[in-house]
Amino acid sequence: MDLERSPLALPFPEMPQIDGVTLRTARARYKNWDRADLTYAELAEGTAVAGVFTKSACPSSEVEMGREQVKSGHARALIVNAGNSNAFTGYRGREAVEQIMDQVAAHLGCESSQVFVSSTGVIGVPLPKNKAREGVAAVLGSEPVGWEEAANAIGTTDTFSKGAHASAIIGDTRVEIAAIIKGSGMIAPDMATMLGYIFTDAAVEPAFLQQLLSDANRSSFSCITVDSDTSTSDTVLAFATGKAGNAPLASFDDAGADAFAAALNDVCRRLAQLVVRDGEGASKLIEIAVTGAASDESAHKVALSIANSPLVKTAIAGEDANWGRVVMAVGKAGEPADRDKLSIGFGGTWAARDGLPVPDYDEAPVAQHLKGDEIGIEVDLGIGEGRAKVWTCDLTHGYISINADYRS
Numbered sequence: 001m002d003l004e005r006s007p008l009a010l011p012f013p014e015m016p017q018i019d020g021v022t023l024r025t026a027r028a029r030y031k032n033w034d035r036a037d038l039t040y041a042e043l044a045e046g047t048a049v050a051g052v053f054t055k056s057a058c059p060s061s062e063v064e065m066g067r068e069q070v071k072s073g074h075a076r077a078l079i080v081n082a083g084n085s086n087a088f089t090g091y092r093g094r095e096a097v098e099q100i101m102d103q104v105a106a107h108l109g110c111e112s113s114q115v116f117v118s119s120t121g122v123i124g125v126p127l128p129k130n131k132a133r134e135g136v137a138a139v140l141g142s143e144p145v146g147w148e149e150a151a152n153a154i155g156t157t158d159t160f161s162k163g164a165h166a167s168a169i170i171g172d173t174r175v176e177i178a179a180i181i182k183g184s185g186m187i188a189p190d191m192a193t194m195l196g197y198i199f200t201d202a203a204v205e206p207a208f209l210q211q212l213l214s215d216a217n218r219s220s221f222s223c224i225t226v227d228s229d230t231s232t233s234d235t236v237l238a239f240a241t242g243k244a245g246n247a248p249l250a251s252f253d254d255a256g257a258d259a260f261a262a263a264l265n266d267v268c269r270r271l272a273q274l275v276v277r278d279g280e281g282a283s284k285l286i287e288i289a290v291t292g293a294a295s296d297e298s299a300h301k302v303a304l305s306i307a308n309s310p311l312v313k314t315a316i317a318g319e320d321a322n323w324g325r326v327v328m329a330v331g332k333a334g335e336p337a338d339r340d341k342l343s344i345g346f347g348g349t350w351a352a353r354d355g356l357p358v359p360d361y362d363e364a365p366v367a368q369h370l371k372g373d374e375i376g377i378e379v380d381l382g383i384g385e386g387r388a389k390v391w392t393c394d395l396t397h398g399y400i401s402i403n404a405d406y407r408s
Contacts, residue, residue: 008277008285008373008393009160015147015178016165018199020044020241024142025153028135030083030121030128036153038135041078041197042108044241049075049116050210052217054234060087061094062117066235069113073206075239076110078197079136080154081119082182086127096127103136118195118235120182121156151180154195158182158278164270166263168202170256173246175202179267181236183275194221194275196236198267202260203242205250212261213238213268220268223300223390225307226279238264276391281398284316285391286375292343293386294336300388305333306377313395319370321363323351330379341382346370354382 021043025036051070053063069075079100086093097119101112108115119127151161165178183194204212213236221236242248249257277285288306293299306312306329315322323344330337340355347369350358369375375394 003157003159006159006278007283010274010277012148012151012161012163013165015163016176018176018178018241019201019243020047021199021239023145023147023150024139025145025149026135026139026142028081028131028138030081030131033083036149037082038139039078039080039082039150039153040104040136040139041150041199041239043076043078043239044243045076046242047075048073048204048206048209048240048242049237050206050213051235051237052213052221058088060085060119061089061097062086062119063235065094065097066116066118066237069116070210070237072113074114075116075237076108076114077104078116078118078237078239079104080195080197081117081121081127081132081135082154082156083121084119084125084127085121085123086119086125088124089126092126096129096132099129100132100136103133104140107140116237118237120154120195147178147180151182154180154182154197156182157280160278162271162274162278164267164274166267168256168259168263170202170244170246170249170260173244175200175244175246175260177202177263177267179271181271181275183278194234194236196221196271198236198238198264200238200240200264201242201244202240203244203246203248204240204260205248208250208257209238209240212264215261216265216268219265220272223388224272224276225304225390225392226276226282273391276393279393281396281401282393283396283398284373284375284394286313286316286377286393287389287391288377288379289387289389290379290381291387292341292381292383293388294381294384295386296388297386298335298384299381299386300390302330302333302335302337302379302381303388303390305329305335306379307390307392310395312377313392316370316375317394317396319367321346321351321366321370326377326379327352330381336383337381338383343378343380343382345378347376348378350378
């Protein structure tokens with residue numbers, strides 16, 4: 001399936017090497033394509049790990065095992081398979097994961113539980129163990145690659161490679177964060193919504209790294225949606241090699257912890273928005289800002305109701321300032337709302353205030369705003385102090401074309 005590059009694509013950034021991380025790729029040929037589809041990250045001894053995973057009740061074996069593995073707090077390697085999610089495959093799927101873990105662990109001389117595995121692609125087809133075995137053998141002997149090559153190798157229907165980086169000062173030490181992510185469809189805010197991998201040379205205690213990642217997730221990966229569908233394989237893992245040599249961070253009481261947390265939050269937010277920019281068939285990035293809600297949680301639910309509405313998303317695709325559809329989405333959210341206090345705007349121009357169309361409303365600036373590729377929808381419920389932002393994309397014929405042809 002040949003996919004055109006998203007019109008919302010951004011160039012891949014220059015990213016620094018992370019001391020203690022070595023990236024390699026290989027061709028396992030999980031699908032009939034001529035590209036690398038197996039990615040390996042070797043991690044220095046003592047690397048801390050944290051993770052967040054899908055809330056799907058039908059997760060892959062990779063997710064089930066990963067949830068247990070992160071409890072140890074340590075990792076030595078990561079393997080990512082693209083083209084086959086290995087989900088809904090029973091004991092055969094688990095055997096394939098265990099085979100990969102054992103094969104890599106034997107190479108590194110570490111415990112199998114320190115080898116993390118992710119898979120993404122078609123659901124319901126067991127990961128072929130022979131291809132996995134040959135792919136792992138090939139990748140272990142391959143030459144190191146850069147971030148962009150690794151980002152390309154973990155993709156499926158992605159149309160551009162996605163990465164982000166940031167730095168922070170801990171004490172007198174500069175630490176770096178570099179991350180890659182894949183995601184384009186089956187994206188819903190029910191935790192991670194994609195496969196994402198964050199690497200830092202900072203020294204961070206595992207429990208604190210988990211706290212930081214979970215916090216960052218709530219304002220980034222859990223605030224995006226493309227199609228309201230939650231994957232069986234969603235995973236975001238953070239690895240901290242400690243090679244920068246800073247005094248290890250164990251809590252927010254430590255010097256530099258706030259700066260590191262801010263850098264991590266920034267990276268996660270940018271990764272999440274990159275996924276929406278590559279939403280299947282997307283032509284517009286939409287930011288939905290809800291204020292005046294009963295609580296932040298309520299605002300979040302209202303924003304998601306708007307973001308997941310096919311009627312709202314198709315209206316934006318058609319550059320139609322149909323604020324009545326936004327009213328509909330607010331009303332169906334099941335959250336506290338008062339029709340007569342509701343205000344709705346587009347791109348900073350209010351179309352309705354306090355439950356009524358704005359007198360002498362001029363749609364011209366709104367129409368001009370909707371012709372752009374970055375759209376803002378503002379909703380003020382007028383009943384409290386709760387606020388939230390989520391990001392989505394429009395819904396076009398391209399989404400149907402990609403997903404009607406996905407397994408071929």
